[in-house]
Amino acid sequence: xxxxxxxxxxxxxxxxxxxxxxxxxxxxxxxxxxxxxxxxxxxxxxxxxxxxxxxxxxxxxxxxxxxxxxxxxxxxxxxxxxxxxxxxxxxxxxxx
Amino acid sequence: xxxxxxxxxxxxxxxxxxxxxxxxxxxxxxxxxxxxxxxxxxxxxxxxxxxxxxxxxxxxxxxxxxxxxxxxxxxxxxxxxxxxxxxxxxxxxxxx
Amino acid sequence: xxxxxxxxxxxxxxxxxxxxxxxxxxxxxxxxxxxxxxxxxxxxxxxxxxxxxxxxxxxxxxxxxxxxxxxxxxxxxxxxxxxxxxxxxxxxxxxx
Amino acid sequence: xxxxxxxxxxxxxxxxxxxxxxxxxxxxxxxxxxxxxxxxxxxxxxxxxxxxxxxxxxxxxxxxxxxxxxxxxxxxxxxxxxxxxxxxxxxxxxxx
Amino acid sequence: xxxxxxxxxxxxxxxxxxxxxxxxxxxxxxxxxxxxxxxxxxxxxxxxxxxxxxxxxxxxxxxxxxxxxxxxxxxxxxxxxxxxxxxxxxxxxxxx
Amino acid sequence: xxxxxxxxxxxxxxxxxxxxxxxxxxxxxxxxxxxxxxxxxxxxxxxxxxxxxxxxxxxxxxxxxxxxxxxxxxxxxxxxxxxxxxxxxxxxxxxx
Amino acid sequence: xxxxxxxxxxxxxxxxxxxxxxxxxxxxxxxxxxxxxxxxxxxxxxxxxxxxxxxxxxxxxxxxxxxxxxxxxxxxxxxxxxxxxxxxxxxxxxxx
Amino acid sequence: xxxxxxxxxxxxxxxxxxxxxxxxxxxxxxxxxxxxxxxxxxxxxxxxxxxxxxxxxxxxxxxxxxxxxxxxxxxxxxxxxxxxxxxxxxxxxxxx
Amino acid sequence: xxxxxxxxxxxxxxxxxxxxxxxxxxxxxxxxxxxxxxxxxxxxxxxxxxxxxxxxxxxxxxxxxxxxxxxxxxxxxxxxxxxxxxxxxxxxxxxx
Amino acid sequence: xxxxxxxxxxxxxxxxxxxxxxxxxxxxxxxxxxxxxxxxxxxxxxxxxxxxxxxxxxxxxxxxxxxxxxxxxxxxxxxxxxxxxxxxxxxxxxxx
Numbered sequence: 001x002x003x004x005x006x007x008x009x010x011x012x013x014x015x016x017x018x019x020x021x022x023x024x025x026x027x028x029x030x031x032x033x034x035x036x037x038x039x040x041x042x043x044x045x046x047x048x049x050x051x052x053x054x055x056x057x058x059x060x061x062x063x064x065x066x067x068x069x070x071x072x073x074x075x076x077x078x079x080x081x082x083x084x085x086x087x088x089x090x091x092x093x094x095x096x
Numbered sequence: 097x098x099x100x101x102x103x104x105x106x107x108x109x110x111x112x113x114x115x116x117x118x119x120x121x122x123x124x125x126x127x128x129x130x131x132x133x134x135x136x137x138x139x140x141x142x143x144x145x146x147x148x149x150x151x152x153x154x155x156x157x158x159x160x161x162x163x164x165x166x167x168x169x170x171x172x173x174x175x176x177x178x179x180x181x182x183x184x185x186x187x188x189x190x191x192x
Numbered sequence: 193x194x195x196x197x198x199x200x201x202x203x204x205x206x207x208x209x210x211x212x213x214x215x216x217x218x219x220x221x222x223x224x225x226x227x228x229x230x231x232x233x234x235x236x237x238x239x240x241x242x243x244x245x246x247x248x249x250x251x252x253x254x255x256x257x258x259x260x261x262x263x264x265x266x267x268x269x270x271x272x273x274x275x276x277x278x279x280x281x282x283x284x285x286x287x288x
Numbered sequence: 289x290x291x292x293x294x295x296x297x298x299x300x301x302x303x304x305x306x307x308x309x310x311x312x313x314x315x316x317x318x319x320x321x322x323x324x325x326x327x328x329x330x331x332x333x334x335x336x337x338x339x340x341x342x343x344x345x346x347x348x349x350x351x352x353x354x355x356x357x358x359x360x361x362x363x364x365x366x367x368x369x370x371x372x373x374x375x376x377x378x379x380x381x382x383x384x
Numbered sequence: 385x386x387x388x389x390x391x392x393x394x395x396x397x398x399x400x401x402x403x404x405x406x407x408x409x410x411x412x413x414x415x416x417x418x419x420x421x422x423x424x425x426x427x428x429x430x431x432x433x434x435x436x437x438x439x440x441x442x443x444x445x446x447x448x449x450x451x452x453x454x455x456x457x458x459x460x461x462x463x464x465x466x467x468x469x470x471x472x473x474x475x476x477x478x479x480x
Numbered sequence: 481x482x483x484x485x486x487x488x489x490x491x492x493x494x495x496x497x498x499x500x501x502x503x504x505x506x507x508x509x510x511x512x513x514x515x516x517x518x519x520x521x522x523x524x525x526x527x528x529x530x531x532x533x534x535x536x537x538x539x540x541x542x543x544x545x546x547x548x549x550x551x552x553x554x555x556x557x558x559x560x561x562x563x564x565x566x567x568x569x570x571x572x573x574x575x576x
Numbered sequence: 577x578x579x580x581x582x583x584x585x586x587x588x589x590x591x592x593x594x595x596x597x598x599x600x601x602x603x604x605x606x607x608x609x610x611x612x613x614x615x616x617x618x619x620x621x622x623x624x625x626x627x628x629x630x631x632x633x634x635x636x637x638x639x640x641x642x643x644x645x646x647x648x649x650x651x652x653x654x655x656x657x658x659x660x661x662x663x664x665x666x667x668x669x670x671x672x
Numbered sequence: 673x674x675x676x677x678x679x680x681x682x683x684x685x686x687x688x689x690x691x692x693x694x695x696x697x698x699x700x701x702x703x704x705x706x707x708x709x710x711x712x713x714x715x716x717x718x719x720x721x722x723x724x725x726x727x728x729x730x731x732x733x734x735x736x737x738x739x740x741x742x743x744x745x746x747x748x749x750x751x752x753x754x755x756x757x758x759x760x761x762x763x764x765x766x767x768x
Numbered sequence: 769x770x771x772x773x774x775x776x777x778x779x780x781x782x783x784x785x786x787x788x789x790x791x792x793x794x795x796x797x798x799x800x801x802x803x804x805x806x807x808x809x810x811x812x813x814x815x816x817x818x819x820x821x822x823x824x825x826x827x828x829x830x831x832x833x834x835x836x837x838x839x840x841x842x843x844x845x846x847x848x849x850x851x852x853x854x855x856x857x858x859x860x861x862x863x864x
Numbered sequence: 865x866x867x868x869x870x871x872x873x874x875x876x877x878x879x880x881x882x883x884x885x886x887x888x889x890x891x892x893x894x895x896x897x898x899x900x901x902x903x904x905x906x907x908x909x910x911x912x913x914x915x916x917x918x919x920x921x922x923x924x925x926x927x928x929x930x931x932x933x934x935x936x937x938x939x940x941x942x943x944x945x946x947x948x949x950x951x952x953x954x955x956x957x958x959x960x
Contacts, residue, residue: 157947179925733851
């Protein structure tokens with residue numbers, strides 16, 4: 001099942017750079033592992049923002065929440081989630 | 097270049113069903129033609145809404161505007177546009 | 193899978209009462225049929241509003257969209273959808 | 289009487305993990321006790337958010353406020369409250 | 385139980401004056417009857433707006449909804465509802 | 481002259497409990513004194529919120545501002561003010 | 577007593593020009609009469625908008641409401657009202 | 673040229689009272705000097721808020737920005753600016 | 769003096785195409801005339817919207833309002849206006 | 865390709881003045897270098913705000929993001945981005 005997720009990262013200004021870098025490194029490894037598993041299907045940067053637009057392909061809301069809530073940057077993100085379904089005009093079989 | 101577009105359709109309640117059906121039919125044909133051309137890369141329905149989330153792959157803002165502003169339902173849609181760029185953590189080469 | 197849905201009905205002021213009554217009657221029958229099927233699990237009125245808060249138990253976003261988009265009042269409702277998952281503090285097994 | 293409550297938790301980033309864990313533990317025990325008493329009738333997690341949607345069954349607004357305002361996380365939550373009543377299309381007797 | 389209600393009236397511009405006057409007359413009679421019954425405890429006009437702020441004293445959300453949803457102007461009002469409870473600093477016994 | 485005021489208290493999370501308690505104690509004494517003087521005519525708690533809805537009966541905007549801006553919690557409150565006038569359908573003489 | 581009022585006029589697109597002109601003419605005469613009486617103390621146009629910012633000097637909220645609610649364009653305006661008081665840094669005696 | 677400006681002051685809760693008092697004192701002197709020069713034409717307090725509504729009479733946007741951005745409290749204010757022009761119904765020659 | 773203006777056009781769905789075309793033709797001629805006069809300095813289309821972003825170079829707010837309020841599409845536009853001034857980091861002399 | 869960007873700077877109140885000055889100095893040098901390269905085509909100050917409105921002329925969203933995300937003040941800015949295209953009524957060849 002597909003979910004559209006936008007994440008806006010807002011790191012506290014007083015977070016030590018070392019801690020921020022460490023969090024980002026783990027976040028990146030986790031994101032790439034989830035992409036390789038096919039669960040984080042698309043990942044784009046929104047131009048001009050410390051934000052991404054993503055498409056997740058998971059078994060349901062529980063798996064989505066497990067993934068998002070264990071991301072290292074989760075406590076520092078505003079997240080919006082929309083459940084997606086097949087569009088009747090879509091011709092692309094893998095967009096489901 | 098990629099753009100993230102969300103379209104929310106709001107047909108006037110007093111539009112004759114015949115006219116609405118005709119508009120939707122042309123809209124669908126146009127959407128499928130643009131998908132075959134590779135310009136309308138992804139197209140999903142947002143669950144519970146007469147809305148879609150789409151990814152366009154166009155030469156730039158002018159081509160995007162030409163496409164969107166000539167859709168039959170353009171006068172009846174609220175549209176939001178975000179320019180996308182490659183995410184540093186993406187492992188998918190075709191998401192650019 | 194559970195979804196939380198709020199529906200705010202906004203009937204056009206110039207809709208003939210006969211048409212409104214007919215739509216509401218079909219809406220009611222459809223809502224009760226879906227409740228009997230176990231898909232529309234909870235249905236509450238929000239006090240002071242022509243609105244409801246509902247919990248749907250469906251196979252996924254596609255089934256939810258099929259249900260909502262074929263409700264007779266769908267063209268006249270503002271709808272918001274949130275995917276739900278089990279809360280770690282919940283003690284109620286049927287809230288999943 | 290039923291109330292629909294959404295709670296969005298926003299812990300300060302500089303709260304010591306020990307203090308956060310202690311608060312969450314008491315919150316959980318309190319939530320489960322209130323569920324066992326039948327006052328916190330439903331409790332769901334909103335996917336992708338540190339938030340819950342809940343249904344309370346209490347004697348009135350005073351009891352609801354007593355419950356919510358004494359939750360350990362109350363100072364760190366954005367809360368929205370809606371009074372619910374029986375929906376005329378509901379077929380479920382215990383949703384009142 | 386007390387509820388705080390704000391009602392903003394928005395009559396359609398094309399409603400015939402006769403119809404508007406008839407609705408307002410019935411609304412007034414209904415409002416005064418409910419005041420005499422003690423259910424509509426306070427009623428103020430918000431300066432500069434076709435709006436009121438009201439305090440209702442009812443048995444619960446069901447009675448509140450019955451009252452509000454049968455007001456003649458209900459289809460033409462934006463309504464917001466807040467459940468009230470006794471304030472710990474209040475010295476007035478009848479504000480409960 | 482009557483004013484409708486809603487106050488939402490937002491104490492900084494790092495305020496020492498002693499200071500918070502002292503502020504609340506003075507706030508309470510001040511609120512009760514103003515009620516005894518007839519200037520703070522009504523005071524209700526909004527269920528689920530650290531907020532109140534109040535009706536002030538003062539000589540005008542200057543007196544209202546003097547009262548509100550000298551409350552101990554004033555620096556920590558979001559306040560909204562609406563001027564009230566007699567509603568033509570009101571039957572209660574003391575609501576003016 | 578002074579009130580700050582902003583009025584945004586939104587005439588229905590299908591109002592006959594004759595009716596609109598007649599309403600505006602009466603509105604203008606009424607505005608000028610109120611200015612001559614000293615009650616509508618200031619009146620400015622907001623550049624780029626069919627809107628005004630005004631300062632009223634009236635006996636209280638009742639007189640303000642009487643004035644605003646009887647303006648010919650009242651049914652077609654979004655109005656916001658703020659009660660003003662003397663600013664401690666003001667040196668102008670007539671701004672009270 | 674006239675500008676309508678609303679300033680909402682939000683002092684950080686942890687600013688030392690001495691610093692706050694010093695800033696306010698300079699702010700006041702600067703405001704009064706600008707009033708004497710005729711540039712800060714009107715200055716009102718918004719009842720219930722640490723806010724003011726002001727009318728500036730300056731040569732243009734550059735002078736307005738010079739004035740506002742050098743106020744001692746500028747870093748702590750939310751400011752909204754509207755350019756004003758003569759209202760066709762105004763009878764007051766000095767409101768231009 | 770420079771103003772930044774965004775105009776969002778919302779034509780009523782029931783406007784006859786002939787009338788819409790006539791309005792747009794006059795709007796275009798007027799826009800081009802103002803560009804030739806140097807008053808409408810920049811004019812861009814916002815991709816995906818029936819909207820423009822413009823920079824006006826006028827003598828002040830009165831001239832800006834005269835221009836905007838006499839555009840044929842003025843009654844059908846949502847307009848936002850910001851006064852601009854020279855940026856201290858700008859190296860372009862004609863951006864003032 | 866052109867982008868319209870608005871940047872609102874919100875420096876933390878507790879940033880040491882030395883650090884703020886250093887950031888602003890580098891920001892200014894970077895802004896001027898990008899203007900000389902023709903990539904930051906226009907740069908205006910919004911009167912009354914610590915904000916700018918800018919027009920960027922870049923190869924696409926990736927270059928825009930590279931520029932914006934490496935500005936020294938990027939972590940302290942709220943940024944909004946709109947893709948621009950040629951307006952059909954524009955007579956200025958360099959506004960593309």
